[in-house]
Amino acid sequence: MTTLHAFVTGLRYADLPAAVQAQAARCLLDLAGTGAAGLLTDLSRIIRQHAVASFGAGPGAPSARLLYDGRRASPAGAALAGGMTIDAFDAHDGHVLTKGHAGCAVLPGLLALAEGQPMSGEAFLTALVVGYEVAIRAGIAQHATCPDYHTSGAWNALGVAAIAARLGGFDEARFRHALGIAEYHGPRSQMMRCIDHPTMLKDGSGWGAMTGLSAAELAALGFTGAPALVVEGEGAAHLWADLGSRWRIMEMYFKPYPVCRWAQPPVEAALGLMRQHAIQPGDIRAITVETFHEACRLDQFRPGSTEEAQYSLPFPVAAALVRGRLAPEDISGAALSDPAILAMSEKITLVEAADLNAKFPAERFARVTLALADGRVLKSEATPARGDAERPLSPAEIVAKFHEIAEPALGAPGAHRLRETIEALPRAGSVAGLLDLLLAGPAALAKAS
8 A cells, every 4th residue: 555655646747658648648638529529418418417406515615617517516526527428428548457447537536626726737647647547457456356347437436536635645544545435435336237228327437536536535534444455455466566667548448439349349340341342331231240248238229319329239330331430420319310320220130259258358359241232241350449559549540539529519629729738738837728628618618719
């Protein structure tokens, strides 16, 4: 615990390798874009209203603005709304061994605290890295020690608590209790229930952000809760021994498409076959997707909401085949009732493959077979998703994705200004300008541009 406490409270921006510094800014940009896209969902509208109504800060109490909203709530309420808003649009970064998402909670937790104190751009990015490094290790440890598959909020709460401890100057004892409270109260919600029955519950990260901040506040007041078993439990020590030498944030993946990561390999495989063989949608008679068990449970063939479309495998594959790409508008709104996409979705058969099961979760693969009307049968190789550390998106792809998903909510000038501010953040003496862009409503952001 002493080593972990020293890492969390003592890490400096100068300690970060240049690649980690760049990755932190990349994560921030990707999360900012995903949050902007999430802002347009009913999920975000409802959770922001809930945060203002039920998590309001009392007179004289600390408060924070909600992500892309401008209204205020308690820091925990703002973190809840921000985490759920990012989680509302399934385009945020992730880590394969956690089977989930760290940044979705870490950034809203950091934003909720950053308004209350002066902070440079370097300090902001360093705190973000601290949150990722703690959350990812906690997630790997939980999956290794817990028999059920819980949502990301169950472990990314510890990353948020670590940031709060860093910014609050916690001694080792209070830091230890903050982690223990965050782990104990983290939302151990059933991930596969949300896969089987997609709703606005999503991945628990909003509750993880809220829990992490609440845990730190309780620990600061003297509330006890140690130990956190994912840190101090038997078999966990090796995951924390390489802090500062192995940077887990460098293992993150970035999604090219706004759907569950498990559905992205068959989208890649299907688009690859179409482009390689110049196939038209009308040429396709039947589609078989072989993949791992968990992905086969993304079996929403006719989604009735964007949540169901984001947690579907056949629908995004069908949309990609019909439209030749998979963009944000293809998994929401009018696309959900597009007869061509629905007809293509009904042609898909999902098949569980033992060899691909064996690779999960470290690797996620799919094979797609297209049976054509002219009698030809085309089969892809086992195909992974793009965007992970081994197959990274290019910097230009990351920027293009940001603009594609952020501009509908923020407008092109607002999105450009936000991107430029994030790119300049390491040289910024204050994060006040960034906070004004991320925490103001879209109308104010557009006016400021």
